[in-house]
Amino acid sequence: MSKLTEEDVKQRFITPALVETAGWRKDQLFMEKVITPGQVIVQGTKTKRGEIGKADYVLLGSKSRKPLAVIEAKDMQHTITAGMQQALGYASKLDAPFAYSSNGKGFIEHDFFTGIEREIGMDEFPTEEALWQRYLVGKGLDKNGAALVAEPYYVDPFNRQEPRYYQQVAIDRTLEAVAHGQRRQLLVMATGTGKTFTAFQIIWRLLKAGNVKRVLYLADRNVLIDQTITGDFEPLSGRITKVKGKQLDSSYEVYMSLYQQLAGEGGEEPFRQFKPEFFDLIIIDECHRGSARDESLWRRVLDYFSSAIHIGVTATPKETKDVSNIDYFGEPIYTYSLKQGIEDGFLAPYKVIRAGLNVDLEGWRPSNGQVDVNDLEVEDREYNVKDYDRNLIIDERTQMIAKYVTSWLEKHGTDSKTIVFCVDIEHAERMRQALANENLERMVEDYRYVMKITGDDKEGKSQLDNFADVNEQYPTVVTTSKLLTTGVNVKTIKLLVLESNIGSMTEFKQIIGRGTRLDAEHGKEFFTIMDFRGSTRHFADPDFDGAPVSIIELPVPEPGDDGEILEPVWPDEDELIDGTEGPDLESAGGTVIICDPPWITDPGEDPEGKVRVRGVEVKLLNERIQYVDPTTGKLVTESIRDFSKKSLLNTYSSLDSFLHAWSAAERKDQLVTQLSSRGVFLEAIRAEANGTLDYIDDFDIILHVAYDKPPLTRRERINHVKKRGYLQKYSSAGEQVLEALLDKYADIGISEIETTRILNNDPFTQFGSPKNIASLFGGRDAYLQVVHELTEALYQAA
Template identity: 50%
Template sequence: MKKGYSERDICTKFITPSLVNAGWDLHKQIREEVTFTAGRIVVKGNKHTRKKAKRADYILSYKSNLPLAVVEAKDDTHSVGDGMQQALEYAEMLDIPFVFSSNGKGFLFHDKTGLSGQVERELTMEQFPSPEKLWGMYKVWKGIGEVEERFITQDYFSYSNGKAPRYYQRISVNRVVEAIAKGQNRVLLVSATGTGKTLIAFQTIYRLWKSRLKKRILFLADRNILVDQTMANDFKHFGDKMTKIKNRKIDKSYEIYLALYQGVTGTDEWKNIYKEFSPEFFDLIVIDECHRGSAREDSAWREILEYFSSASQIGLTATPKETKDVSNIDYFGEPIYTYSLKQGIQDGFLAPYRVIRYTIDKDVEGWRPEQGQRDKYGEIIDDRIYNVKDFDRSLIMEQRNAAIAKKVTEYLKKTDRYQKTIMFCVNINHAERMRQAMVNENADLVAENHKYIMRITGDNDEGKAELDNFIDPNSKYPVIAITSKLMTTGVDAQTCKLIVLDSNITSMTEFKQIIGRGTRINEEHGKFSFTIMDFRGVTNLFADPEFDGDPVQIYNPGEGDDPVPPEDGDDNPDDGGNNPPGGGQGSDDGDEGSGGGGEKPRIYYVNNVKVQVINERVQYYGVDGKLITESLTDYTKKTVQKEFSSLNEFLQSWNNVDRKEIILEELLEQGVLLDELEEEVGKDFDPFDLICHVAFDQKPLTRRERAMNVKKRDSFSKYGEQARAVLEALLDKYADEGIENIEGMEVLKLRPFDTMGSLMEIVKSFGGKQKYIQAVHELQQQIYITA
């Protein structure tokens, strides 16, 4: 083989012919240059970039839904095994057992099944194994017999637009189908919110149904909107084979049934519609959001699953519930596959976030009434110290709500007042008070449309009616949804950019669900990241290893005296809180409020206590999937010094690179957020000066100061009149906008350059393209010469 072949040449001239000669079908079994992640999103101020997506040179499949091998190619300057480590990383992610590396002279074969006798060995270009050979080894490794093979090889539903499951969706479906085909009747699948669990459910059901392994299937959810969304979107391809169970008049001629738990169960026997079916009627049940009711052993929902116990049952959730009293794992078994929020963000399928944490003085210090102090309704307030757990439950501190509304509104005004926002409150009545506070802070936009702010809670028909509009990316209103529990789960808010936490959330399951409201990406509407404003220290839960780790079963039936936690949801108010004494509001623990019998009211209303936000701290999502907890300047200093050991090393790199943006992008990928750093240090500084100042304690110069220094040196005298005018305009543009905006030639199409001649004419005034590029390079050297 001659020398000098590129990687692409190696693929075309040597690897692909070897695969075809081994019996692999070029059109059905061989896929080249397969991109399987989207590339992690890195936020840069109001803009974003994506890191490079992962791409495999070859993925070989026995059938389209069953990938068997990854092949990584290198050019002929590399050894045969140089691509192996990269290929192994891809194979691990893609759940593929056979791994190959090649430089066109041979293959290095890594067998993860262990059936080859040795883990790695070299093959000639003529020895590549056939599809039948690898499929046979795969079946032995997986323990797949003839019966199982028929079900496992069933194709996916083929979309007319060419849409295909993402790699983690394919792994999820394949593992579930394989488990069910082998007779496993309880399966748990964990996939982060926003990763397409409904598509996974549809493709799983479709393959099991199409292969006739499962003939009558029930899909259970606990929110009407979830059932309706599912039927209208992913499940629509079942057509007239599908129905929704709505009442006791049940047509048993359908094959795919969808139902609400609440719609088929009840405390009264006549409400238990599910008993209209015989226990053996369904042979597959898929439980969406199974962390909710079905996790509890004594729940009415679990009754349905136990009634249809002969059916295979698949639990889907982003947040399996594992407490001393409640366990998904105890019922379904260990998750068959977990795709985490961290992995979703790393792959670029989910949006990264930043956290702004606020400290309120009364939350830290607590508040104690003066002796005999009365609330706004004249009731004497019990003398004790009230803290953040009491606020908006037993004591309403009205100025606290006003202070929070003010901070949220300040943020919206600084960023975008029409970004979709969800505010989570302690309870329904707190949500109503917060709605009032937000309306007062945003009176101008509320005057334009009263639906700018809506309380969307389980007790309010007007609010619930607007939920679909809030979710719809094309609907302008509502902009701000204020809720307590109703929107914690199952609400596909693709364009939600801001989540506000003013609730005492201690449940990891609930916290994960709430964060999931912001993780979806919607490129069409510019949603690539989101912000969390935390007023109660809830985001401390990010530091818990359980937040993004594999679920661990801690269920101990019969142990301890802890009460079973109440079901999520807020279909009814959980306390009064919005009514003055005398309203007879029930309390959380069942006590009566003051109802004319002389008892003290459970809730006090205080409107004359000053409340202040005493601290504000911004935290960013780091490259390791954890929040950066140190200050941005400290993090920047540590990160830059890790990359460049001294100021001289940084200066040398900066001056040697033609496009400064390359260094800035590399630092951005390491979590150095220069746009945010500008907010702390100063907006008029060049990124160069920000880095030198923060990392190496150098005195910074503003861009305008640097530009003036260049002009004072009269650096353009050797150029003609037109070229000098262009360079001076570039210098002004640098002073206004920064170095990145003068590096490319595209800038010459913009003002004021478009008035100086065409791009070709401008370049010609420098003596050609190369001389223009050289002039810009010299201009950059002049800008940074003082360094």
Template identity: 50%
Template sequence: MDKKQLSERDICTKFITPSLEQVGWDIATQVREEFPLTNGRIIVRGSVHTRGSRKRADYVLFYKPNIPIAVIEAKDNKHSLGDGMQQALGYADLLQVPFVFSSNGDGFLFHNKLAPDGIIERELALHEFPSAETLWQWWAAHRGLDDRQNNLVTQDYFSDGSGKTPRYYQLLAINKTVEAIAGGQNRILLVMATGTGKTFTAFQIIWRLWKSKAKKRILFLADRNILVDQAITNDFKPFGSAMTKIQKRQADKSYEIYLSLYQAVTGNEEEKNIYKQFSPDFFDLVIIDECHRGSAAEDSAWREILEYFNSATQIGLTATPKETKEVSNIDYFGEPIYTYSLKQGINDGFLAPYKVVRIDIDKDLEGWRPDKGMLDKYGNEIEDRIYNQRDFDRSLVLEKRTELVARKVSDFLRRTNRFDKTIIFCENIEHAERMRQALVNENSDLASKHDKYVVRITGDNEEGKAELDNFIFPEKTFPVIATTSKLMTTGVDAQTCKLIVLDQRIQSMTEFKQIIGRGTRINEEFGKFYFTIIDFKKATELFADPDFDGDPVQIYEPQAGDSPLPPDISGGEPYPEGQEDQDWPDLQDKPVTGGVRRYVVDNVEVRVVAERVQYFDANGKLITESLRDYTRKALAGEFESLYDFLNRWNSAEQKQAIIDELAEHGIFFEALADEIGRKSGKSFDPFDLICHVAWDMPPLSRKERAEQVKKRNYFTKYGEEARKVLEALLDKYADEGIGHVEETQILTISPFTEIGTPMEIVRFFGGVDGYRQALLDLEHELYCA
């Protein structure tokens, strides 16, 4: 057998897998081939998206189904023994396993991070691969685990036989938590971004501790009824009859798993007696969901519960750990034992990326001063001072500003999809109601037919709150647009929310992250791969804060011409910490003068400041120069000259490969096409966009290029049927671009199906090679000018 002729897959099946079997690895339960690690980041370019490459390890070896212990990267025999090592080390770092192997079928290069003799890498023959028990003993000894701790650490997670397993970061969070508890740690903090499965992770932690009998009575606390009910019916369902929900005035002590609202066991003295009916040592495990919002504050009612059950192991779950001068989760729980950030979730492709449309309004930036003696809509004399962004919708309402925001949001939905789920965050309940009315009027054609097209969902409105489940449920079309102030900042699993509108001043990083988290879930079935943020109040400036860990895809920032934006004159203080989830009255409910809560002005015109586009490049850095200047510099780094570009373009068998490569390096073809084509109304090829922006060549539209080819009588050397195919390819190019022409499945769609089957079409050119050559010749004719 000549190994050099074998594929990588052959090397795996003929050499690597047999080596594992020989030393006792259970192929069915301990060896996972082509193990998926990430989903591939969703890359957004304009209105289209694609997925980046997924990370997939050739082998991940598990001591038990819940404990990954080693990674093997395979290469074909044309590579050296260690050629896969660096790739394997990357996967091992992701999984945080100590044993790493690379193989080409001749043997193994073994990288042992725990090597006692300091020799980290050594070569092994095929028959020398270590057994599962050997690797586990090395790792257990390194961590100092005794038999009791080993039994707990190796307890399996729950599996329903469907094949669903925790993602790699969930496994890490679960394992690290169980290991910490095995080691005697009683206060634990897990930080996981919204949408990454905190409840599922909590369930698996509880399951393993409960099944191993390390913890016998468990209390799971959340602060939203919907979160408790969702947990009971979904992730926690396997607990069955061992589980109960604590209701007010009820304390049944015959269960093992208890779920409760904080509010059900705190409040007045009678309600507080509910948890005091349990002895302080009744629970040996308490898990606190969303522990950033109130449980950390020393004087909070929620903290009272934690201190009452002080002897229990307590695990805090949060997407946004709270760190202020007054409140610290880390003071209570300690440093997080594991963090999975929004940025990492987006990079791995488990969370939806976002693009940002920033819209600045003239009165927000410049301020507004009433004329002397000016009366508002209700006859109140307006206090003579400068009003700015801090005041709007609090102490002063400009009704035309509300109408403008409603119009801009509605225009965006008209350009995209008017039935995309949308949340609009307003300053307060009254603002949310005015915004609802403005949106109803702006969308009267739909609102007249569907009274739930726009709804207000706020804490004071029972009718609106009753629609929350319908808004969240993907199968429900209505409501489409929800206006809110605080109620929907957290605990809303809106999988299909595609638009988040910020018309609220947000100074709290905790609140900002929670709001952004409303859109980060992916739902491929309903076409939700990314979402858009429209920002009217400069809240997205928090993206630049070092405490924020997610990078936007792009920002559209309006401003006048090329002049800088006026300075921020809005001022203001952050919302009170610990109240992010409430519809609280805020400063606007204080009388501004003479007992007037806020002035309402209906005759002051407002306008959007002229728009300018800003983007984030491939490294997540904000591009502050113009799109053309940025593109010109980026292309200069890729090509020495126009001649160099033309050579590479014309020699490429697939032009789309060059386009994709440049897109990966941050060239925004969609945005360039919009900017350059907006005035002319023409559709340009990436080839023309590059030549025009980088070297000032006059661009030709795709239609113009196709027409030029047709005029040159290029088709005369082909038969009649082949000419029909080439003309159809040219029409496809004019309509959709070169990428579609190069796709192999193009011959299976109209109008090609009317000419013949793919095999018949290929025969018109003398076979597959002839068709490919004809396609290359066609591309040469398209770009030769």
């Protein structure tokens, strides 16, 4: 019995205890339940998936599909408690109230409500009804609350998509809070994690349960409303309407509206056409943009419908000592951050290219008597990146950036969807022209290859849907100032160019969020951030993935006021909505200072107010590529080689310890994957070597980087094996198979030859089917043993 494997224990003891004894149905019992798909780890131009997060058993409520328990199984050589740590981790992630560990001899139960752990027999596992009742008692839910949380999700009959684990937690916690009578709630979910899908499921379950009858969904941009109605909210078709004009139809269940559409202007206040108690639930999308501020026009809408449940949804909550959306909504009932999303593998990671131009790093000062393009003398002072394109235009700098961006596109794919964030609309137009001139052939193919999409440009905005469409190639490269910083879902963005002075942490988070959506089907597994202005320094700020940003709100000083006035980065004209977002200013000590402007003109929009010069020498002084450390989620600040060496030595302190681990590994590629998840960037080291390491094995790169050993090429290793006559002990056909395997190793490395999959491809098909090939060596197991011995022979030269 002690030799039974973990799978034997599951099949012979645990599953029967759940199904036959405790009465759990098989459709409630999920074995090897994948919770997280594994972090996408970027190495050079390639990616690998980290370890998949999966629980041995997840038990779901029959109706609600809420995870009630997680069970981790171990073989009988382990103690009954050996799987408890894993079970607790998965249960905590899933918000499951009970965790169990078993080795087939009994169960250990952990109750998250009481913290008590107890041992029970294999015939004592609780029934679904028992755990459900303990959950209801633990949450303090009465009969009505029980009915609400038992209401099932909407499941699409075609793709059977159920919420991801964090969406399920957010939805369930919201319903539990509603059941307890909590009228103000806040959900914080990183961009790209499905906030609207989560909101839809909340609305669906509350409508079906009868807790609400009419719902108002508020957003601040038309594109958000339109994407939502035709996307995640499509199952509500016929029951949902978009508020248009001044006459409001009261015959629908769900209403989508812009804040300003209901708030009106000139004192009209169209929202008053509804009775104050008309809506039972209001979802406030992107609530960080000011909807909760006391003096906001939008706040009038919320105050008028004050009897409704108000749920704020945001990726970047804001907080101030006196007034904030946290003060309005309360502390978040659930937070799912960008860092968590990347670690779990639901969001795309990024790498950063910091490009340093001479005029940016050293500043620029005009020569004595130098004039601009209008023959006016340029003020004699030192200019820097905060001046460029706001006060001073250097044409050669714009051209250099356009050349640099184009060279990246030519290297990594000219069809890569790209957003260039500029200082203002005028800068976006000049950058569009410079990029167009660098991409003449592609512009001849389609003039939309490079386009400006800003608030003032009707033609550009009309192409926004095409830019977001994964099946549309054009527009490909887009310049903008503020319009695309938030709310626009472009899954296939591969390059974000930061050519704007981004002082606000909130704005920075929103911009980075444009690239975080994964779309492996269309080749999007990570994205690149190209930074010309040092904006990626925000990654090192604790606020980037930490507590909500603290806000101090100040009025704009009246003309003639004394004192220093920080110059704002003004939004596009049509994106200011009653001044509630305001301009973004430089962050000081984690505090963003926001001025609420009494006007909506952009002093930087008039090109006549900018000094423009030509004939300046602009050159690239340095380029630095940074990757995300998969163990900490932080950008690696030292060289990739030095960082990888440190990570290797932290794992294997000596050459002998590494060689032992390498020899013991059943699959070498799995060990390399494990090292990747610990911050060993082998592919990035290859990329930096500009081809000199292309035919060097991962094994040799590790020896060279960590232990200063001279690397051998894969062909040199093959020659060592052949010189020792290793292949000659096999039949002629067997020797030919192994020769072909070694040729594949020379081309692609060890990863593919360790499995039988490669036998389905040329040149192996000439030897027959994989089964026939394996028979040359005595069968599949014997073949795999031969391959294992062959790999050992390859590495004996070490």
